[in-house]
Amino acid sequence: MAAPREPGGEAAFAQRIDPAREPGLSPEQRLLMARVERAQRQRALQRRLRGRNVLLALGIGAVALGIYGYTFYSVSQERFLDELEQEAEAARARARARAEGAAS
Numbered sequence: 001m002a003a004p005r006e007p008g009g010e011a012a013f014a015q016r017i018d019p020a021r022e023p024g025l026s027p028e029q030r031l032l033m034a035r036v037e038r039a040q041r042q043r044a045l046q047r048r049l050r051g052r053n054v055l056l057a058l059g060i061g062a063v064a065l066g067i068y069g070y071t072f073y074s075v076s077q078e079r080f081l082d083e084l085e086q087e088a089e090a091a092r093a094r095a096r097a098r099a100e101g102a103a104s
Helices: 027-103
Strands: none
16 A cells, blocks of 8 residues: 655655744754654664774774784794704704814
8 A cells, every 4th residue: 555645746654844944843853853853864864873983893803813823823833843952852862972072
């Protein structure tokens, strides 16, 4: 079922009016309309900010997880280097032992 139409061709509920120029509105009605419009603008702004905040939180979380992962990776590399250092020290000790055995 179609919405009722006015002679101008637009639906009555979709017609925009300027509250300052509308002759049938009292000052209280104009004030109420202004408050409602302000509240609607505020809600729309909060929705936009909520979306931006979610994106920002995801970005910060991704950076934090990246740093956390890199830290674990670096620590595991340090253990690997420690093992290499121990193997090198053992090889040096074997070389010294061979050199001492050859010298005697």
